[in-house]
């Protein structure tokens with residue numbers, strides 16, 4: 001069915017399963033993708049498998065359509081088969097018009113009784129259809145003169161669309177339709193119709209016809225889509241075959257429980273999901289194994305420095321800090337490179353744990369690199385580390401973007417000479433001109449701000465002289481264990497599940513911005529009482545420039561209104577030294593109120609700050625709000641956070657802010673946020689970019705995940721020859737991002 005001329009039906013000769021005739025561009029794309037392990041792309045008979053067959057080998061696919069498919073990540077015929085429907089339509093039975101009601105999607109058939117073309121204001125074509133039981137109006141806004149001319153009274157139509165209650169009678173707006181010959185039989189196909197994710201320029205009907213071709217191909221030559229899971233396994237667990245599962249999902253029979261399909265609970269889904277999870281596990285685990293084959297320096301120390309640091313602290317370590325510090329110390333003394341993820345809620349004291357690890361490396365005679373996502377945070381770390389470590393005779397060095405020319409060259413020389421025990425900075429640390437003499441440990445703070453690629457690049461860094469540095473990755477976005485095991489199957493996990501004693505949860509309230517004056521007054525009182533406050537301006541979705549402008553404007557207004565207070569401003573477009581100066585002033589108590597953009601979201605630590613105002617909190621994710629709020633509540637007393645929202649709030653936004661008000665457990669909040677927005681949104685697409693799942697839901701499929709892990713381990717243990725093929729099918733070249 002179509003609402004326009006069938007544009008994608010470019011005449012091409014029927015495809016034959018030989019790659020030789022493929023167009024150079026598409027052929028090259030596919031080859032590049034599969035070249036690392038070409039042997040597994042072919043069956044015994046050396047026929048190309050569907051993963052090596054570019055989509056433009058299908059009838060009707062020219063360069064333009066191939067480009068559109070590529071935007072969906074569909075390059076090969078195999079990709080096309082793995083492009084699964086998001087929902088289904090029942091077009092298997094024609095519904096009498098008198099049985100229709102508002103809101104349903106339905107297939108109907110009838111004869112046009114009258115047609116009316118209106119040209120006033122908006123061009124509209126109105127048809128009145130009768131099927132013997134009742135009348136239905138059809139309404140079109142976009143149509144060609146040819147289309148309109150063909151829809152004359154007496155024509156029989158079959159339509160599919162959503163029924164709406166119109167004026168006086170039911171109607172369908174822009175249904176898909178098909179003209180029926182006088183004696184053409186009624187609809188009888190037995191399957192549900194799949195609805196696919198599409199992109200601009202690609203129609204459901206063209207995608208359906210391509211997938212139909214791919215399925216035909218599969219029917220003819222099933223061996224072109226090889227089963228890569230061990231046969232015994234598929235049989236023992238009575239799983240469907242891959243081919244059966246795919247055929248089912250693209251063309252489910254009409255009597256199936258659609259709810260089961262939509263919730264992805266059907267055995268066909270599970271069959272695909274487990275294969276996908278296995279492939280992801282394999283790719284990460286294999287990476288881990290390769291890395292563990294490297295040799296790391298054994299960082300053995302007498303612990304003198306660590307002991308002195310701990311003794312000098314004004315507080316005792318929490319049990320959780322002690323526990324994870326021991327886990328890390330143990331790893332560092334081994335010749336295999338540590339790959340550990342340290343999770344802990346905001347304020348749980350991750351920095352100190354990192355410093356303890358750093359001291360172990362320093363005492364063993366190695367260098368440490370500490371990387372933070374922003375200059376602001378790097379500067380703060382450098383400041384804190386200096387305060388802690390200088391008394392021990394260890395002087396950290398800061399290297400950020402503002403170090404240029406001669407100064408930078410001099411610093412680089414010192415690093416290369418092994419003169420710098422601890423280097424702190426942003427990812428500028430890992431530019432290729434930064435060379436270490438003996439890098440023993442890399443620490444990455446707030447890793448959710450970094451892409452996987454950056455994480456991977458670090459590994460190459462230390463690989464000099466045959467030694468791979470240990471790696472400690474810290475994050476305050478607490479990921480549920482199941483998700484962590486999926487996303488970070490290459491890492492060991494340590495969790496600080498306890499906050500330092502005496503911390504009180506930040507009391508959080510939501511106030512509409514009509515009461516801004518009251519809130520300003522509250523800031524005044526808090527600051528007069530000797531406390532400090534943050535005022536955070538958010539403008540998510542807008543450019544950083546706009547966000548900074550908003551902060552500048554807010555700072556001006558607040559400065560005027562709060563003339564008796566010392567107001568500072570900090571945002572991402574200020575120069576490093578300027579930002580550093582403001583931050584120092586705030587930390588030293590020389591400023592009462594700090595107006596800021598979300599640059600302060602990560603890591604900023606000023607214990608005396610006990611009030612935070614967040615503007616437009618409804619625009620931010622829960623996990624991010626929790627991070628922001630974590631900037632207060634770091635000292636002893638009671639702290640407050642005011643969510644200054646813009647009314648009216650949607651139901652969803654109200655629920656989210658409500659959750660934040662009631663809950664101060666970062667793990668619970670992150671879990672909720674993940675459920676609501678998905679891992680890509682919460683963790684950042686950069687990080688999860690390599691982890692887009694087609695079928696599996698790593699949050700919802702915990703039991704399946706455990707099973708996938710076992711199977712992946714077994715395959716790895718046996719060095720199974722299908723590993724590469726599985727990874728390529730599901731993860732593709734995304735997995736290879738600097739990982740191997």
Ligand code: ADP
Pocket residue numbers: 315316317318321344345346347348349350351352476500501603605607634
């Ligand atoms: P995060 O885990 O969010 O990075 P930080 O490392 O910035 O947290 O620590 C937050 C604050 O808690 C810092 O001021 C730090 O000095 C302090 N802190 C760390 N450990 C303890 C502890 N065991 N007892 C009391 N305060 C601590």
Ligand code: MG
Pocket residue numbers: 350351445603
């Ligand atoms: Mg931190």
